[in-house]
Amino acid sequence: MNDARVWNPLTTAIAEERTLYIAPTHLRDSIAESARDAIAAMPAGSFAVAGFSLGGYVTQEVCRQAGGRIAGLGLLDTGARADTEEVKQIRERMIQAVDGAEGAGTATFGETAQGFAARIVHPSRLKDRELLHLLFDMASTVGSKGFARQQRAAMNRFDTRDLLRHLHVPALVVCGCEDQVTPISLSHEMASLLPDAELVAVSDAGHMSILEQPAMVVAALLRWLGRVDAAITHRSEGPIST
Numbered sequence: 001m002n003d004a005r006v007w008n009p010l011t012t013a014i015a016e017e018r019t020l021y022i023a024p025t026h027l028r029d030s031i032a033e034s035a036r037d038a039i040a041a042m043p044a045g046s047f048a049v050a051g052f053s054l055g056g057y058v059t060q061e062v063c064r065q066a067g068g069r070i071a072g073l074g075l076l077d078t079g080a081r082a083d084t085e086e087v088k089q090i091r092e093r094m095i096q097a098v099d100g101a102e103g104a105g106t107a108t109f110g111e112t113a114q115g116f117a118a119r120i121v122h123p124s125r126l127k128d129r130e131l132l133h134l135l136f137d138m139a140s141t142v143g144s145k146g147f148a149r150q151q152r153a154a155m156n157r158f159d160t161r162d163l164l165r166h167l168h169v170p171a172l173v174v175c176g177c178e179d180q181v182t183p184i185s186l187s188h189e190m191a192s193l194l195p196d197a198e199l200v201a202v203s204d205a206g207h208m209s210i211l212e213q214p215a216m217v218v219a220a221l222l223r224w225l226g227r228v229d230a231a232i233t234h235r236s237e238g239p240i241s242t
Contacts, residue, residue: 001113001116001135001138001139001142001147001150002025002052002053002054002055002138002139002142003024003026003138003141003142004022004024005134005138006052006138006208006210006211007020007022007052007210008211009210009211009214009215009217009218010210010217010218010221013218013221013222014222014225018225019043021038021041021042023037023038023041023055023058024037025054025055025058025150025153026142026143026146026147026149026150027146027149028149028153029148029149029152029153030152030153030156031057031058031061031153031154031156031157031158032061032065034058034061034153035058035061035062035064035065036065038058038062039062039065039066042066042069045069046068046069046070046071046232047066047069047070047071048070048071048072048073048074048225048228049062049063049066049070049072049073049074050072050073050074050075050076050172050221050224051074051075051076051078052076052077052078052210053076053077053078053181053182053207054078054150054153054154055078056075056076056077056078056079056182057078057153057154057157057160059073059074059075059078060075060080060160060163060164061157061158061160063163063167064160064163070167070169071169071170071228071231071232072169072170072171072172072224072225072227072228072231073167073169073170073171073172073194074171074172074173074174074221074224075171075172075173075174075187075190076173076174076175076209076210076217077174077175077176077179077181077182077187077207077208077209077210078182078186078187078190079182079186079187079189079190080159080160080161080163080164080186080189080190080193081159081161081186081189082157082158082159083154083155083157087155088155091151091152091154091155092151092155094112094147094151095147095148095151095152097112098112098144098147098148099144099148109139109143109144109147110136110140112147113135113136113139113140114136116135116139117132117135119180119181119206119207120135120180120181120206120207120208121135121206121207121208121212122176122178122204122205122206122212123178124204125206125212131208131211131212134211135208135211161189161190161193164190164193164194165193165194165195167194167195168195168196169196169228169231170196170224170227170228170230170231171191171194171195171196171197171198171224172197172198172200172220172221172223172224173187173190173191173194173197173198173199173200174187174199174200174202174209174210174217174220174221175187175199175200175201175202175209176202176205176206176207176208176209176212176213177201177202177203177204177205178204178205178206179205179206179207179209180206180207181206181207182207184201187199187201198220198223198224198227200216200217200220202216202217
């Protein structure tokens with residue numbers, strides 16, 4: 001239930017220095033299709049890719065599809081495991097609750113969006129009106145149909161743990177220490193699988209770490225981009241013969 005504004009802290013930090021493309025995740029009900037759309041928007045050559053939450057699933061699929069074009073990988077508050085049957089059933093119930101309320105659908109979706117607050121932010125941020133307003137406004141922009149597409153995409157995704165083992169690029173894994181949606185144990189797992197990963201555990205943050213603690217998360221992303229730049233430079237220079 002996020003739109004491009006979830007990346008505002010990073011956009012503000014690098015907009016004048018780098019080209020940043022933010023791919024929507026609510027237009028398709030397939031992770032693979034969202035990944036294809038994102039790749040099609042990229043210029044020729046290599047690129048670094050990062051994803052938050054559902055976008056993290058899309059990001060990993062981008063790595064699968066784009067192969068050798070990936071210069072760096074960032075994964076924020078996400079995971080590599082496929083949904084369990086229990087989680088799939090929960091998602092299906094949420095879809096039915098929203099889709100099954102024609103006429104009252106807006107109110108029902110609004111209630112759903114507001115109900116997520118306690119699960120997605122740290123308890124200390126539950127009275128942060130500016131943050132909560134942004135979260136609700138993003139959810140409203142995505143809308144009930146976009147929300148349903150996101151849930152279907154998530155529940156049908158593949159396990160990507162084996163993929164991560166073979167991604168030999170600078171990687172960053174970030175997670176709020178109090179993330180209830182994608183617990184930090186999932187981030188520890190992804191970081192252990194990736195050959196070259198930095199793991200950043202964000203204190204006093206839940207699932208929305210980039211918005212709850214933007215300074216810490218942006219600092220981590222800038223370090224990662226520096227590592228990506230260094231890797232690209234090293235690769236272009238090639239071996240030095242003597």
